[in-house]
Amino acid sequence: MGNYNDFKAKYIGKATDVDGYYGAQCWDLYAAYARYLGYPICHCTVTGYVQDIWTQRKSNGILNNFNEVTVMQPGDVAVFKKSASTPLSHIAIFDHDAGGGYGWFFGQNQGGANGAANLVKLPYSATYDTAFRPKCFGTTTQKPAASAKKWTQNCTLRVGDRTKSVSCAIQGIQGNCVRCNELGGLVPLAHVTEAQDTRDGRCDNYLATTAARIYLDECTVQAVKPGYAMVHGYWVKAGPLMGLR
Template sequence: MKQKMKHISIIMVVCCILTMMPFNAFTAKAASADEAIAWVQSQVGRSIDYDKVYGAQCVDLIKAYYNYLGAAPVNGNGCDYATNALPSGWMRIQGAVPQKGDILVYSGNSSNPYGHVAIFESEWSTYHQNFDGHPYVEKITTISYRGFTNPYWGVVRPNFTGSGGSNPSVATSWNLWTNSLQDRNAVIYGGISTSASVQFNRAGAYVWDESGRLIAQGDEGTSVRGYYMEIKYDIRSELGASLEPGSTYTYQFWADFGGTRYYSGKSTFKTTGTKMRFTDVRQGDWYYDAVKYVFEHNIMTGYNPTMFGPNEPLYRVQFAKTIWNLEGNPHVSYSYQYPDVPYGAWYADAVMWASNANIITGYSNGYFGAGDLINREQMAVMMYRYAQYKGYYTGQRANIYGYTDGYKVSEFARNAMSWAVGSGIITGKYHETQLDPQGYATRAECATVLKRFMEKY
């Protein structure tokens, strides 16, 4: 019986060996960054044609590097390392400050659409193959890693055990948590515990957005000694990144001691607020930043979650609502003032407040004009009155007659338009030649005016 089991075991081992042979079955082995660089140095002057295709290319050096680290080489051009498969435990970080042993990834450009890959030792010490057409591995020390012709994209980071030493007798564990979640910020914490007292040397963190793009990183020295160290970062004030409302982010901490860098696992958090998902407002549109700004500040919303209507005209009641939102939605008691502003209408509170504050008034016929569109000079007047209501300085003036249609500005709106142009809240149209005072204001124009006003005051 034992003899039969032995034969079965041998067959299973052989099958496992056979099934592990394809390149996509490799797993990364542990090696320090110093060991990896020593291997690369041993290849200097050699011509490596790993895949036997197109001669010794930059990617052949990287494929051999993968193989040395016990990982499955991947196919593709240099720029493809920004997106191709990663071995287990490895990281890809766009825009990262490289660390020893990282694979540098360069995007394609007009002169070399295939991109480039190299290996990083220090800012002025990198290893390349096929650099300037040289079909061999060489060390470049005359150009910074950011100074090559192809634009620097980021790194692929192998799962090294450390940068020189190891601490097999020291066990580590991490605890990650967040605090103060806001629309645009969060505070992240990482606590590392060790089984022996150690001297921590450096610590830091990485933060990625939903697309996997690195948006922030921390790196600092530390003098902490003991069994535990807590690392904390305020992402906005300490790492200099502004987050997006309603978005998910991933973060990871690291700490160095004893010549080894220890990484935590990755954790995620979601900011408060609502993420803008308008399909008719795209990055690159002249009004994108303004719409995003007023949406995230709860000043303007869309017609529905996916449509903002940037080129749609704006109604008087809609503008009254935006000013009321800007003021923080103050409570008002309804009183019958206008036949076209009934009790319970979605705009009733906004109109009541704006009318009582003398910001938007009705017509001489007793109606408010709820269904009327608002034009650009009326918008200037209402913003001017709101600024005065708030006690802001409104002495800025511009010569509106420098515009070809400046004479068309109605008398009641001249001071307001002069202030709006002088303060930069309203600008000219058609290459700054016309004010278009009687032209109907679009929702995109309204968003732009509100953003400028809020940033100024």
């Protein structure tokens, strides 16, 4: 049975192009890892970006060979949302914790020469809620310790707190922003993700209609005033926001 450390030793510093398109992309290293473990490869079938591996996980077959986990260990596959750190979404393999809300991830197209596989430090806040653990590792879904902080709404937010919103309705799209009255108006599309309780057909991060719902991605509170919090340099209503308590 293959293991993560042997895979990393084999591929680190190398540029791997599994599908022959666009050079050494992040998807290609995931694909090589799946093959190394003897698993079928999942593709980006909706948006063309690797976020599809997670958003379409209930139908793309990845859960046949991977368990969803909430606490990562070395060798787990993490999928990253569109964020400041991973603007087109991203996929990489968790290597070890870096502290301060960051982890070290083994992946391609993340700064290595010609896209070659390397280790980089990325924020956990950019990952989706669950990662994928190969079933051949013989472990099941882990849950955070009972003492771990939990996301709580209707709490007092302070400067420096991490926050994100509950699911919110949208009223339309204007340029690169979504109008969300629950959050106070226009919010950049780059700072939101389609919610799982979407009502515009499917959760593919494409806001096709105003039936879609979104949540504000995890970010840092920069300032506060009654009823509002500043994030990314603009004010949003505090009502839908949550804090770690």
